[in-house]
Amino acid sequence: DAMVIQNPRYQVTQFGKPVTLSCSQTLNHNVMYWYQQKSSQAPKLLFHYYDKDFNNEADTPDNFQSRRPNTSFCFLDIRSPGLGDAAMYLCATSKPPGLGGVVEQFFGPGTRLTVL
Amino acid sequence: GQQLNQSPQSMFIQEGEDVSMNCTSSSIFNTWLWYKQDPGEGPVLLIALYKAGELTSNGRLTAQFGITRKDSFLNISASIPSDVGIYFCAGKSNFGNEKLTFGTGTRLTIIP
Numbered sequence: 001d002a003m004v005i006q007n008p009r010y011q012v013t014q015f016g017k018p019v020t021l022s023c024s025q026t027l028n029h030n031v032m033y034w035y036q037q038k039s040s041q042a043p044k045l046l047f048h049y050y051d052k053d054f055n056n057e058a059d060t061p062d063n064f065q066s067r068r069p070n071t072s073f074c075f076l077d078i079r080s081p082g083l084g085d086a087a088m089y090l091c092a093t094s095k096p097p098g099l100g101g102v103v104e105q106f107f108g109p110g111t112r113l114t115v116l
Numbered sequence: 117g118q119q120l121n122q123s124p125q126s127m128f129i130q131e132g133e134d135v136s137m138n139c140t141s142s143s144i145f146n147t148w149l150w151y152k153q154d155p156g157e158g159p160v161l162l163i164a165l166y167k168a169g170e171l172t173s174n175g176r177l178t179a180q181f182g183i184t185r186k187d188s189f190l191n192i193s194a195s196i197p198s199d200v201g202i203y204f205c206a207g208k209s210n211f212g213n214e215k216l217t218f219g220t221g222t223r224l225t226i227i228p
Binding site for chain 1 (some may be wrong): 147205
């Protein structure tokens with residue numbers, strides 16, 4: 001089945017120690033998104049890629065970076081995690097909205113990040 | 117960033133009851149999506165709505181795209197234990213980008 005995969009599902013890191021979260025997709029979607037979700041809140045968009053075109057949200061801290069080496073993979077790098085960065089990180093994909101107007105985003109299962 | 121107002125914030129119901137929740141916005145959206153999120157998992161798409169007035173069903177779930185294009189409703193009939201979770205609405209405006217605006221979520225709990 002076509003899907004969005006996130007690894008690892010659970011990640012523990014130390015304060016200030018860089019961490020990388022990964023996302024892969026078999027849907028062949030052009031657009032990939034990274035969201036941060038804190039307990040019982042709505043997902044908050046950090047940035048997204050439209051093909052190789054990177055789109056950063058204005059309020060995303062510089063501490064968060066992303067790489068998309070190819071269509072299938074996208075990485076979230078947190079350069080110096082703080083305690084406030086502990087959250088669920090969700091990856092999602094979609095087709096571009098222009099193609100048939102489809103804007104549905106399909107989410108992966110998430111990576112729960114703990115910062116000690 | 118902008119958020120959609122979703123209500124109620126939480127619901128406590130008995131198994132078998134029907135559920136209604138809604139999402140409202142001060143601005144027009146041209147797409148409404150409804151997601152369900154189980155604890156520790158990513159949101160799963162339930163229903164997508166693309167036309168004002170559209171009424172779409174997915175099993176026991178029915179969602180409507182409001183005529184004003186500023187609201188949407190989700191109904192669940194004859195709730196069962198696996199309906200427990202957080203329901204999020206999400207909307208897309210007609211400004212040509214790929215981003216969604218998410219609602220604040222409705223937490224559904226079923227009382228034994």
